[in-house]
Amino acid sequence: MTTAGSTVAASRNPYAEQAPVPTARFLHGLNPLAKLAAPLPAMILILFTRDLATPLGFVVLALALLLVGARLRAPAVVALLIGTPLGVAVLGVTFGVWVDPARLDDASTAASIVLLEVGEWRFTLAAYLVGLATALRVASIVLLSLIAGLTTTGPELVRALVQNLRVPYRLGYTALAALRFVPRFRHELDVIRAAHRVRGIDTGRGPVAAVRRSISYAIPLLASAIRHAERVALAMEARAFGAHHTRTERTVSGWRLPDTVFVAAFWLVTAAIVWWGLLAA
Template identity: 60%
Template sequence: MTVLAADPYADLAARGRFLLGLNPLAKLAAPLPAMIALVFVRDLVTPLAFIGLAYAVLVAGARLTPRVVLLLLVALPAAVALLGFGMAVWADASRVDQSAVVLTIGPWTLYGGALVIGLATALRLAAIIALALIAGLTTTGPDLVRASVQQLRVPYRVGYTALAAFRFVPRFGHELDVIRQAHRVRGSHGGRGPFAAIARWWGYLVPLLAGAIRHAERVALAMDARAFGAHPDRTERHLVPWRARDTAFTVAFAAVSLVILWLLFPWAASPWAGFPWAGFPGAGFPWAAA
């Protein structure tokens, strides 16, 4: 595979944001074992440890905008609290009726064991999301496609077709804005109310679909004119290599994940042994069904 240009991301790791200089596949592979292990975890401490690990890696290795910081520090904890309480409400009371009573409203009782089950489930989901953000916040779609073609040997016909489809998304947004402005200029806004909104969107859909078909036709003609797919390999303009630091990051992250599981997984119930709900069914078995 021929390379015409040097890697444009080669010096990003030297700028203090090492995640931006890593291969996208490394950022996907490193947290994958932890994400799989979290499916089988049922305690509170293990997902909290993985959330802390993901946050530490993001703070040290990514450029976090105020919006992302707000997401990590406010939105994600709020979602955990809301989801945890919601799942606690729907927990089977017969499984946790030996734990402490937290709230009683008429005939309905909320037990501490139900809160633990709900929070454990919510924290697992939050930990998986936090680990996925390591790649999601520092990787672009084109780089992921290029890395898949170069390292995973995905056929470039498949990879760059997906890349062309990915490029359609911002174009559709622009065309939708143009269509909306044209409707406003013509006064065909359709009034107010839910039915008017549905009518407006239907009016947007037909010209947007027609524009998508025209754009796809132009892209297909351009690819045919350049003999795309006629050869087994193609010349790469940008190289996304796999370096030693990618291997080091993947191995180090997997090792830290293994240490967290080794230290916390067998002792998941011990931090809560002094609480009244520590004896709810399954507390000693982190792999028991929540």
């Protein structure tokens, strides 16, 4: 029987077992390893494709999964829906400019369509299509990697690696502690810059002044980093980190049936897209 006092005590105890918080989007509830394993074969296959249909299919698939299964803010949604086609179009021109005309099929209709001509240099539709295929491959790989990147945090990935793939926890949590130094250093740098402004330190403008500012920031930032590293090392040693071969996990990251279903369904869709690309070619 649960009393009011025990309920209050449990709510104050950060180590008390908490009920799982339901997630509104399904990608956030999947195992991080499932979100890495599912698109991995597709990302490998994309490297060996040369057509337009296959990477385009994976771009549409990744966009659909991100929009339906991930919690995205409005700027991120706009960037995906508008930035992706614009980026692919621009990269298609950039990659198409570097295409060797000798490797193009001169007998094709696209090779005879000139989009831009400067002197003796011609930018044909065939060159743009080759560049567009390369841009689509790049975009598809980036979007497929965002399936795990936008829905998984560093601690979740480390827990999944340690508990599911048996990565030594000494390596996993040490790497996680090192990654957490980055926001700490960013905060310390903001504090140092604010302190310089309060003291009225003015190094001037221009590249030489930028180098002086960097040097003036480096020494106090290095001192702060050393102090923080010592505190982290003492905290880990006080908790006997690494003294035992195994570690009791506060949060369990297990492989469940939805993870298997997601990976299997993604691989089936991957095979269908590759088959469709072969037929379209």
